[in-house]
Amino acid sequence: MLALEATCATLTDSNAKLLAKVTDLESRSRRNNIRIVGLPESIEGPHPSTFFPKLLMEVLGEGVLDSPPECDRAHRSLTDKPKPGQRPRPVIIRVHRYQQKEKIIREARARRGKLQYQGTPIAIYEDYAPEVMEQRYKYREVMAELYNLGLKPALLFPARLSIVSKEGGKKRFSSVAEAKGYIASILLGEHNGFRPPSLDSPYD
Template identity: 35%
Template sequence: DRIDDLENRSRRNNVRILGFPEGAEEGNPIAFLSTILPELLGLDPVVPLDIERAHRSLGPRPPPDHRPRAFIVQLLRCTIREKILRAAREKDKVIWRDKKISFYPDLSKDLQQRRQRFAEARQQLQDRGIRYGMFYPATLKVTYNGVTSAYSSPEEVLNFLKSLPPVIFLVQLSY
């Protein structure tokens, strides 16, 4: 647990960016991202991003018909990381040259899998219009009728959802 925590803390200023085609950076990912990200996200171009390091995820270059590797971007300040992630979330869909670009915090594979276990519960919460948030490391906080509860396992969330009254959808037919 301590090693996993240390690994994730070492990544706390990192952003994982998916969707840019291979070779779009033309050999200089820092310069490419420093110019493209403010345009794409509507960030102030005067404020520097202070990118310490940027590279594609490890592994061989995929063939053209496969999904491109992600960019891993290490920023000097976590405030810039938060601005990037917030701007991407507010913009909803980020498109660059007809490609969808996605932004995520960079987490270890183990932590990503632990958070992924909540996918079904999060979908059900979203379908019901219930407010929720995922907190570090893998805790889902749910706010329902003004009361906030924290869950560390998806089973707890699903049990909570079963205890709620059923949702009735009204369908309006028009002729």
């Protein structure tokens, strides 16, 4: 019985390591990808790799990109085409040059909630592997609370939370539980009339 339990534990550990390697490989294969959300279905026509570089130039402006980015491929996410009235599928674009892809992502972050194409609100994100997306999604509630507290949260790859205070101090968390604990300490400090610990404090 003990030998069987040891074997199961070994297999579980090996499976977790293999999954981590596969996720890492998939993430590396997506590092030049961007994901555009909100674009109506079929506006790209039969030549998406030609259409979307022009769209990016129009949406972001010539001040961000010197020329339309070269795209290796572009397509809708591989799910069933939505029915009329349903949410359109995201567009996935592989940008040939990583530097251009980074410019696009930086500008999209800076103008989050303000991007439009022909009057339709859109958003541009990194294209993460499903496992990474699942990990990052867990921080949504925590990040909303941090924004409400006047802090500047950001998610580092794959799913680590970084916070910048109003004074410029920084702190990082490797789990949602750690971040919630810090939020609780801030709220408790405000309730008791104390200032929360500095993000730069070595004792946090």
